[in-house]
Amino acid sequence: MVYIKDGLLRPVSVFRHIVVLLLLNHLRGGQSQETGPPQLVVAMLGDDIILPCQLEPPMNAVSMTMEWGRRDLEPRFVLVWHDGQELLTDQNKAYKGRASVSINNLTLGDFSLRLSSVKISDSGTYRCYFPKLNKEYLVELLVGAASSPAISLAGIHKATSGVMLDCRSEGWYPEPEVLWLDGEGNLLSAGPPETVRGPDDLYTVSSRVTVEKRPSNRFTCRVQQKNINQTRETHIYVPEDFFVSPSSCSASVAMSVLFGLMFALTVV
Numbered sequence: 001m002v003y004i005k006d007g008l009l010r011p012v013s014v015f016r017h018i019v020v021l022l023l024l025n026h027l028r029g030g031q032s033q034e035t036g037p038p039q040l041v042v043a044m045l046g047d048d049i050i051l052p053c054q055l056e057p058p059m060n061a062v063s064m065t066m067e068w069g070r071r072d073l074e075p076r077f078v079l080v081w082h083d084g085q086e087l088l089t090d091q092n093k094a095y096k097g098r099a100s101v102s103i104n105n106l107t108l109g110d111f112s113l114r115l116s117s118v119k120i121s122d123s124g125t126y127r128c129y130f131p132k133l134n135k136e137y138l139v140e141l142l143v144g145a146a147s148s149p150a151i152s153l154a155g156i157h158k159a160t161s162g163v164m165l166d167c168r169s170e171g172w173y174p175e176p177e178v179l180w181l182d183g184e185g186n187l188l189s190a191g192p193p194e195t196v197r198g199p200d201d202l203y204t205v206s207s208r209v210t211v212e213k214r215p216s217n218r219f220t221c222r223v224q225q226k227n228i229n230q231t232r233e234t235h236i237y238v239p240e241d242f243f244v245s246p247s248s249c250s251a252s253v254a255m256s257v258l259f260g261l262m263f264a265l266t267v268v
């Protein structure tokens with residue numbers, strides 16, 4: 001059996017792999033000393049990140065067997081370190097070529113994992129595990145995504161002569177909330193937002209509001225997700241003329257003017 005590392009083909013004994021994986025599996029059920037609650041790492045889609053793991057007290061760990069893993073995956077191995085190098089045989093395919101550790105840092109007991117170009121599906125609880133020392137450190141990773149909303153005109157609400165505005169924002173994780181505000185920053189009441197989750201795990205949200213004439217006629221659609229500390233907003237100005245009865249002639253003129261303005265203003 002061979003595997004590729006640094007572009008070189010290296011023969012690796014099947015026997016050794018089996019021993020290491022048996023060792024890791026055997027010790028998996030044992031009581032590990034957990035050091036505190038999981039550390040939280042928040043990242044944005046596509047970031048290169050570090051999941052921290054520092055042995056305390058610091059010691060040279062280069063020759064130890066260590067594992068980064070996720071118990072919710074099969075196989076659970078994100079990165080296995082054995083005999084001074086990475087053992088790639090049983091690595092989960094989702095992490096192929098994206099996970100690494102620094103051998104220099106290992107001499108100081110720092111087994112932090114570098115993960116490149118993170119995906120939404122990388123979100124989860126990671127375990128940094130030293131079987132010989134019976135020690136584990138947990139890190140919770142949340143990978144988020146955010147994008148700016150776009151506002152479009154949905155029509156005129158006949159009964160009230162209010163203007164209906166639609167706000168739509170694609171590409172969020174986790175699911176965000178949508179708020180409408182007037183020019184003074186007051187919350188406007190809108191119907192419940194519509195949320196769709198795409199095959200890429202990302203959410204698309206849309207929300208419709210009917211607005212009446214206001215002193216400034218300036219409206220904001222704000223999309224936010226507190227867990228990843230992200231807020232995006234887009235403003236729109238609705239000309240005053242537009243709030244008159246839709247049957248009048250000036251309204252249809254205003255309508256075409258408004259369409260022009262919408263395109264100009266929804267650019268972020």
Ligand SMILES: *[C@@H]1O[C@H](CO)[C@@H](O)[C@H](O)[C@H]1NC(C)=O
Nearest residue numbers: 050100101102105112113114
């Ligand atoms: C190694 O340690 C240095 C200094 O603390 C740090 O900047 C770097 O990100 C570490 N590398 C990894 C892969 O953990």
Ligand SMILES: *[C@@H]1O[C@H](CO)[C@@H](O)[C@H](O)[C@H]1NC(C)=O
Nearest residue numbers: 042225226227228229230231
């Ligand atoms: C959230 O983001 C704002 C602006 O980007 C920043 O000032 C603030 O420190 C962040 N808060 C947290 C809890 O990360």
